[in-house]
Amino acid sequence: MKRTKIIDVLGGTDIGTKVNIKGWVRTFRNNQFIAMNDGSTINNIQAVVDFSTFDESLLKRLTTGACISVDGEVVESLGKGQSVEIKVDALQILGDADAEKYPLQPKRHSLEFLREIAHLRVRTNTFSAIYRVRHAMIFAVHKFFTDKGFCNVHTPVITGSDAEGAGEMFRVTNFDLNNVPKSEDGSINFKEDFFGKETNLTVSGQLEVETACMALSEVYTFGPTFRAENSNTSRHLAEFWMIEPEMAFHDLNDNMDLAEEFLKYLVNYALVHCKDDLEFLDKRAKEEDKQKPQLERAEMGLLERLQFIVDNEFVRLTYTEAIEILRNSKPNKKKKFQYLIDGWGADLQSEHERFLVEKHFKKPVILFDYPNEIKAFYMRVNDDGKTTAAMDVLFPGIGEIIGGSQREERYNVLLEKVNKMGIPEEELWWYMDLRKFGSAPHSGFGLGFERLILFVTGMGNIRDVIPFPRTPDNAEF
């Protein structure tokens, strides 16, 4: 018999239909009721066996985690928790799970424990929900841009350019590390390496995607990104996925408009298409919240928070305005900030961003027009000469979820900045060419995909929203 997915059985297969379902046992109760899940939905189906007609040794093997195949009839449930169930005619064990050794039990596990068994944690409700939401968001990213006529561009994972300045890089080499070729002066001779030059894993596809932007107008990359920073926080990964749109003929305002529309689209897509999973995650977060002291509890539940993003305008304010608000704020005057704001020019710390987003405005905030000194070389200098057309989108609980800018399209201005920041010009010859030949005003931004998933799922640690997290000192699996 052809297999039917559990989501389809629950979603309205006619009563009386004979079906085959395959999946994993979550629990086996009262010697009769098998709760089965196949990942097609967060909901289990109940398969009911008449234990008098089945071999006792077979029923003994219906342990949590075992994989089974069931033939039976879809019937209306006599019990209360579900509308339909399967009356089992035939039962086959596809894969046993030794109950004494299988680590997952029908009970709550800590996220820390589940991280140690990342190969099995997807079998829990929480992680299967996260995986499904993650997939929905991947699809929604491509749909959003496709509907707007953007072209998806694959930028290289291995890069020969280390001028991006986005962080420490992982080196790519096929040298025998015990016998690295040296030049006469004792330095490493990269001419003998695989690519004949120093190469690294990409920290951003932005510079490469700009090349496509200068021909296709509206483009984006969505790929893995690597940072060898020794960051030990719940918001950083050494390997993460980033979405970087790049638009010709867009200024910073257009850029901010797109960023806001994009985030709202994604959150709304999740609300519409991941209802069951988000309801489960909402309930989970609420239960977890109950363990916390009153002060640390979230003001809004997950679903409320997501709806709030969709329904409300993001606040937009300049860096200069932000400094004024912060300077006159209570925590600054009472010296509660670890870093006090005393004037224009300092970079904002996460305590300041959190104050603006979570206390002052209680909304997502887009900060823009930052001081030149604290922003990257490729960002466009404003006409005032001292600020840069850069923007950050700040989300409650997450901090910076998007960073972007209008790019410097003027050859001479860009060259001057490259030189001033001491970036080797020869590394960027091709990037400079974009300004030499048919340069155009353009803008773009980067969205950290896992930070989006963190927000949409309401999870607290970025290690729980990617299947196999890569962090300092940890590359298990």
Add this chain to the structure above:
RNA sequence: UCCCCCUUAGCUCAGUUGGUUAGAGCGGCUGACUGUUAAUCAGUAGGUCCUUGGUUCGAGCCCAAGAGGGGGAGCCA
């Protein structure tokens, strides 16, 4: 990289001022149970108290170093 916290049964956690044989709930196992919803009931097994060294008559508890995990900061997405 810096600061703080944690590590006791498969999991989640108690463990008094340093005192004799180490505790619970869940899970496992054995049995009961034909409408259960993380089923329930009865019984039962299960320990390198993270590691190493030290203090002490005596260490799960005190001290030192190390390992692993978590929270926060910085860097950023």
